[in-house]
């Protein structure tokens with residue numbers, strides 16, 4: 001078995017001022033080059049988990065390592081080359097063009113005060129092309145629809161070229177054609193050796209795409225394993241607390257809930 005690229009060991013976390021632990025005794029490992037989905041009810045701590053891996057939040061207890069080294073030992077830019085986040089949403093105040101916005105992803109690769117050069121622009125344009133947004137490169141980013149913005153946030157992360165991409169509900173605003181496109185982008189990243197960890201409320205996408213699935217329950221119990229073993233009707237009924245059945249059709253899983 002390959003070494004984990006991301007490892008969390010016995011994590012406990014609560015927000016300052018928060019009454020209760022959001023995460024407790026959480027341990028998990030992500031293998032290099034895997035595509036992994038995190039599923040669980042609203043508010044269970046999925047985004048919090050991504051922010052802990054990025055080092056944006058610090059656990060009360062436990063350790064987090066990336067590539068065999070505790071994340072506290074990495075500098076900011078080094079961390080930016082290793083891990084990148086596609087957030088659920090982002091408030092944009094300046095009227096950047098799409099290209100300028102996506103070029104921000106190059107920050108970890110530039111020296112301080114160095115401006116992005118022609119090669120950085122090529123990488124940014126290629127990233128916009130991968131998500132079908134290159135023809136809009138000069139458009140103001142503040143003029144985008146919710147789904148278009150989600151595609152641009154993915155393009156910025158591609159421009160960053162991290163070894164581990166963390167995506168927070170990356171397809172929640174996308175139509176089915178764009179969902180399929182992003183699924184294919186994630187598959188091609190995997191072929192390039194990139195590790196992908198994403199949160200989703202769509203078990204079908206997890207079943208189609210993932211090497212491994214993490215189910216987070218309100219009781220802080222975590223299950224991790226191959227999609228076939230983890231995404232069962234019983235398991236989904238248990239974590240969402242409603243009746244769920246899974247029907248197979250043409251090799252794909254359809255989730256039925258009542």
Ligand SMILES: Nc1ncnc2c1ncn2[C@@H]1O[C@H](COP(=O)(O)OP(=O)(O)OP(=O)(O)O)[C@@H](O)[C@H]1O
Nearest residue numbers: 015016018022040041042043044045046047048049
């Ligand atoms: N900055 C904060 N301060 C205090 N509590 C917070 C903060 N951010 C999130 N929380 C709380 O922590 C818990 C976990 O939130 P988190 O955003 O990680 O959940 P999630 O599983 O990603 O939810 P969703 O599926 O709705 O996006 C929630 O109860 C939330 O209210």
